[in-house]
Amino acid sequence: MAKPMEKISWQELEIGAAVSEVGNAMEYKTGTWRSLKPIVNASQCIKCGICWIFCPDTSIVRAADGHFEADLEYCKGCGICAHECPVGCITMVSEEEV
Amino acid sequence: MAKERKGIEVSLAISEAVCQADVDVISAYPITPQTHIVEHLSELVADGHLDAEFVPVESEHSAMSVCVGSSAVGARSFTSTSSQGLALMAEIFYITSSLRLPVVMALANRSLSGPLSIWNDHTDTMMVRDAGWIHVFVENGQEAYDHIFWAFRVAEDKKVMLPVAVNLDGFIMTHMIEPIDFEDNELIKKYLPPHNMIHALHPDNPSSMGCFAMPEIYTETQFARDQALLNSYPACLKAWDEWAALTGRKYLPVETYRSEDAEYCIVTMGSFGETAMNAIDELRAEGEKVGGIRIRLWRPFPFDEFFRAAAGKKHLIVLDRAISFGGPGGPVALEVRNALYKKTKAPTVVDYVAGLAGRDVAVSDFKKIILEGKAKAEKGKTKGYTLYGLRSS
Numbered sequence: 182m183a184k185p186m187e188k189i190s191w192q193e194l195e196i197g198a199a200v201s202e203v204g205n206a207m208e209y210k211t212g213t214w215r216s217l218k219p220i221v222n223a224s225q226c227i228k229c230g231i232c233w234i235f236c237p238d239t240s241i242v243r244a245a246d247g248h249f250e251a252d253l254e255y256c257k258g259c260g261i262c263a264h265e266c267p268v269g270c271i272t273m274v275s276e277e278e279v
Numbered sequence: 280m281a282k283e284r285k286g287i288e289v290s291l292a293i294s295e296a297v298c299q300a301d302v303d304v305i306s307a308y309p310i311t312p313q314t315h316i317v318e319h320l321s322e323l324v325a326d327g328h329l330d331a332e333f334v335p336v337e338s339e340h341s342a343m344s345v346c347v348g349s350s351a352v353g354a355r356s357f358t359s360t361s362s363q364g365l366a367l368m369a370e371i372f373y374i375t376s377s378l379r380l381p382v383v384m385a386l387a388n389r390s391l392s393g394p395l396s397i398w399n400d401h402t403d404t405m406m407v408r409d410a411g412w413i414h415v416f417v418e419n420g421q422e423a424y425d426h427i428f429w430a431f432r433v434a435e436d437k438k439v440m441l442p443v444a445v446n447l448d449g450f451i452m453t454h455m456i457e458p459i460d461f462e463d464n465e466l467i468k469k470y471l472p473p474h475n476m477i478h479a480l481h482p483d484n485p486s487s488m489g490c491f492a493m494p495e496i497y498t499e500t501q502f503a504r505d506q507a508l509l510n511s512y513p514a515c516l517k518a519w520d521e522w523a524a525l526t527g528r529k530y531l532p533v534e535t536y537r538s539e540d541a542e543y544c545i546v547t548m549g550s551f552g553e554t555a556m557n558a559i560d561e562l563r564a565e566g567e568k569v570g571g572i573r574i575r576l577w578r579p580f581p582f583d584e585f586f587r588a589a590a591g592k593k594h595l596i597v598l599d600r601a602i603s604f605g606g607p608g609g610p611v612a613l614e615v616r617n618a619l620y621k622k623t624k625a626p627t628v629v630d631y632v633a634g635l636a637g638r639d640v641a642v643s644d645f646k647k648i649i650l651e652g653k654a655k656a657e658k659g660k661t662k663g664y665t666l667y668g669l670r671s672s
Contacts (some may be wrong), residue, residue, distance in 0.1 A: 191506070196440060196478050197379035201486040211491075253387040263458035 210223035211238065215258030217273040219251045227263035232271065282463040289420040290315035290453045293385050293445075294428035294459075298329040301544065303354035303474075304365055306334040310364040311397045312449035313387035331609035339364035343371035343382075351488055353479030356423050358382065361449055362403045362628045363389030369407060376411030377504060378488050379474070381562075382442040383427065384412075388549070388600075389449040389633045390636040398637025399449040401539045401600035405463035405610050411504050413443040414577040415509055416460065416549045420457035423447050427526060428471055429518050436514040441507060446577070448550040450637065451517035466525055472516075484546050512579050532581035533588045537563060541570030541605040543594035543626070543656070548574045548611055551598060551640060558645030574611065588670055589619065590628040596652030598640075599632045599664065608632065608664030627656045633667035644668070 183202060195201060202262070224247035233241040233249050240255040241262060251262065263271040280299055287295075293316050295304070307317040316393070324333040332349070339360050347355040348397045365386065375382050390396040391403050404414065411489045415435060423445065430443035447453060480486060492500055515532065523529035533642060536556050538544055547555050552573040562569050572588045572595070574581070589595055599609020607613050612630035619625040629652040635641040640648075648667055655661070 187495040189496060191502045194496075194499060194503050195388060195486075197377065198490065198492065198496075198503070199378075199478060199486045199488050200490050201484065203485060223544060253550060 185275050211257050212254045215253075215256060216276055217258040217260060218253070218276055218279055219258070219260070219262055220272045220274050220279070221248065221250045222270040222272070223248045223250070225268055227268055229267065229269065231265050231267060235261050235265045237261060280461055280464055282461060282466070283495075284458055285333045286456055286458050286461050287420075287456065288315060289423050289447070289459075290305060290457050291319050292420055292424045292457075292459045293427055293447075294319035294323060294381075295358050295461065296424045297612060298323045299462075299464055300357075300431050300471055301355070302329070302331050302345065302357045304334065304356045305334045305346055305358070306336055306342045306349070306356070307358045307360065308339045308364060310339070310361050311386065311398070311544075312389055313361040313364070314454045315453065316385055318359075321458070323456055324503075333544070337517045339367040341377065343368040346381060346382045347371055347375055348369045350375070350382045351378065351480045353474065353476040354407065355474045357384070358448060359387065361464040362391055362397075362639065365407065366391060369410075372407050372412070373410045373477050375672035376508075379507065380430070380578070381440055383430040383434055383445045385423075385427070386444045386446045388446055388448040393519055396451075396636040400637070401446075403609075404444070404446050405601040405603070405626040407444075407486045408578065408610060410579065411440055411441070411508055412444060413439075413508065415443065416446045416575055416577055417452070418550055418573065419574075420452065420455065420459045420486075420553050421528070422530070423452060424459050424461070425522060425526070425530070427520055429530075430468060430560075431474075432471055432518040432521075433511065433514050435476075436518070437477065438478075439507070439511040439514045439623070441511055443508045446549065451550045460528075462526060462527075464608065470521065470525055475612070476559070479637075493535045493538035507586060509579050515548055515576060528575045530575060531584070532574075532576035533584040534575060535588050536571035537593045538570030538572060538588065538592075540568065541592060542568040543596065544570045544621065545645070546572045546574065546591050546595050546611065546615060548596040549600065551600070552610065552641055554640065555598070555645050557642045558649060561642065562646055562649060567652075568650070570608070580614055585615070585618050586622060589615075591624070594629065594656035595626045596631060596649055596656070597636075598628045598648065599630060600634055602632055602664070602666075612664065615669060626657070627661050629655045629661055631667050632664050638668065641666070
């Protein structure tokens with residue numbers, strides 16, 4: 182992002198507060214919203230990618246060995262991945278417990 | 280269309296103006312007393328007189344939304360509504376100005392429910408007073424016709440890029456047959472060049488409109504909106520000047536009538552200004568030194584011009600067409616009092632609310648309001664407002 186939003190003056194806004202810069206949602210780290218954290222048991226993961234498809238925040242990433250895990254900078258802890266995982270390898274754990 | 284004067288219902292004249300303005304998209308939902316405007320537009324499109332998309336929708340919320348979408352891709356877009364329709368549009372009405380989309384609306388002013396009423400006052404438009412649109416109030420059919428072109432001209436000005444509502448009194452104007460001077464299409468083309476929107480949505484220039492804003496940026500967006508509306512003022516004046524140069528019909532943000540030597544003035548907005556002028560003439564013949572001030576541009580509010588018109592007057596009697604419940608009275612008086620606040624020798628302001636939901640305010644009523652108001656002002660009874668003609672037991 183060219184400039185973080187807390188630094189943008191009113192004169193620098195695009196007309197109608199439009200955003201022509203692509204992908205700047207990356208700047209907005211939503212991981213701090215989370216109260217439940219998805220813990221993936223990598224040995225159980227069958228690498229099907231269903232969690233990756235269902236994640237509403239595109240916060241599931243593929244690790245080097247092919248299994249999937251949450252990008253905790255953005256994951257809000259909604260638990261959809263854990264609900265959809267066909268082998269039940271994702272557990273939602275309270276942030277306070279980990 | 281050739282230059283000619285003809286007797287025509289004001290609603291139909293507005294539709295003809297929209298046709299001459301060569302709009303690309305019309306989306307509206309019929310509601311009294313605006314219906315004739317969109318009805319005639321649908322005929323003009325169906326009969327091939329206007330090459331535009333007429334999008335019939337299931338509600339006013341959708342009508343406004345269609346205009347947002349079409350305007351965002353750079354299409355000249357028009358809608359029209361009244362009262363409950365405007366209330367249903369309210370959400371998108373605010374969004375239209377926040378996205379800086381030059382949509383034009385003919386707003387046939389009608390009372391808001393409840394109780395349900397179809398007749399005229401200004402309660403509907405006052406609901407969206409703070410929505411960031413340019414608001415102009417027209418007084419007669421000619422002004423209504425002329426201001427459709429003015430509205431597009433101002434809205435699409437690169438320095439403005441804001442929606443414009445042309446407020447006209449429901450029934451009193453929409454259903455009146457008046458002699459109106461039509462201009463030829465060549466003149467309109469000269470006045471209103473093809474719309475070319477810089478920030479239009481296009482796959483070649485991807486952009487997101489209407490994004491979510493965090494507390495870190497929302498404040499800045501609101502100030503930018505306010506500045507945009509305030510800064511539209513010179514463009515409003517310029518568009519009137521250019522219209523005057525082409526047609527000879529000159530408009531100002533604040534008009535005065537026999538006010539130069541007047542000791543006190545009646546302040547109106549909309550079609551009631553014409554009745555007020557008749558009352559002023561009669562009272563002048565009776566020796567009263569009264570004049571009239573009419574506010575044409577409501578947003579951005581012409582504070583300096585209003586003050587110039589009011590300077591040196593002892594009293595102002597404001598005629599409001601709506602009540603700000605639980606507040607100081609009528610919205611126009613509220614604005615006027617604010618415009619005069621801390622000015623030396625500011626006139627005393629007396630507020631009258633009259634003509635709610637189409638209750639007639641005749642010349643004789645205006646004379647009573649003016650004389651009663653003057654007496655109140657002289658006694659210093661300036662607090663609150665008087666609801667003219669209220670039955671009380």
